[in-house]
Amino acid sequence: MTVPADGGHDVERTSVRVILLDAAGSVLLFRTVDPVMPESGTWWELPGGGVEKGESPVETAVRELTEETGFVIDPATVSAPTWRRDATYLRRRLRYLQHEVVVRAELAAVAPEPSSAGRTPTELLEYVGHRWWSVADVRASGERFFPGRLPTLIDAFLAGDEIDEPFDRWS
Numbered sequence: 001m002t003v004p005a006d007g008g009h010d011v012e013r014t015s016v017r018v019i020l021l022d023a024a025g026s027v028l029l030f031r032t033v034d035p036v037m038p039e040s041g042t043w044w045e046l047p048g049g050g051v052e053k054g055e056s057p058v059e060t061a062v063r064e065l066t067e068e069t070g071f072v073i074d075p076a077t078v079s080a081p082t083w084r085r086d087a088t089y090l091r092r093r094l095r096y097l098q099h100e101v102v103v104r105a106e107l108a109a110v111a112p113e114p115s116s117a118g119r120t121p122t123e124l125l126e127y128v129g130h131r132w133w134s135v136a137d138v139r140a141s142g143e144r145f146f147p148g149r150l151p152t153l154i155d156a157f158l159a160g161d162e163i164d165e166p167f168d169r170w171s
Contacts, residue, residue, distance in 0.1 A: 070115030
């Protein structure tokens with residue numbers, strides 16, 4: 001476990017992020033804003049969220065995708081968590097320390113429209129849009145992403161590499 005250099009955080013959590021690919025190989029990202037801190041701007045974020053007590057990374061990925069997108073994924077199609085990372089960020093005026101893994105899942109459709117019906121009230125405020133990105137567009141983009149190193153690590157992850165990302169002080 002890596003701890004921020006300043007040692008301080010308000011919330012510590014474990015989460016799972018999902019690189020969700022459609023049938024064309026595009027990646028779903030949510031356009032995100034912090035409504036409590038609009039000065040932090042916007043960014044593009046992988047779907048996913050906090051691990052609930054007793055859940056495996058695969059179970060978390062399946063639950064979070066269903067809640068955030070309405071897509072029901074077969075757990076057998078979710079990859080092992082081969083990308084591991086620790087990050088700290090400021091959201092809703094709280095400092096988070098997050099231990100995170102990234103998994104891969106795939107859909108049979110091309111660019112299906114996600115549903116917001118299962119999102120939490122906070123997610124309904126924070127997710128202000130979505131886009132299916134080609135991997136090349138993610139790699140070439142100057143946009144801000146969470147995880148921050150997504151553009152430089154996505155190819156290695158999709159190739160099946162094991163990734164132990166250096167600590168990320170995202171914001």
